[in-house]
Amino acid sequence: MIQNIGVPGLILILIIALVIFGPSKLPEIGRAFGRTLSEFKSATRDLVSGDSEEDTTKKVKE
Known part of the structure; x- marks a missing residue:
């Protein structure tokens, strides 16, 4: 929708x-x-980096 504004x-x-x-x-x-x-950008960056940290911890535990 926003792409059509011009x-x-x-x-x-x-x-x-x-x-x-x-x-x-x-x-x-x-x-x-x-x-x-x-603030939105930093929050999404924190969420994305938090997900990668959780993945790393899960791999280490297994």
Whole structure:
């Protein structure tokens, strides 16, 4: 679904966000979104590395 948006769609979304939130709130929203995305990435990285550690421990025990 997101792959079908394109450049004109993104521009329209940004204009609507600018009208709704105003120019002073957009940087705050962007920062919050960036922090959320980085926390999500680190959490998924921890889950993936946790799975590989469990696999290693299982192999050692067997």
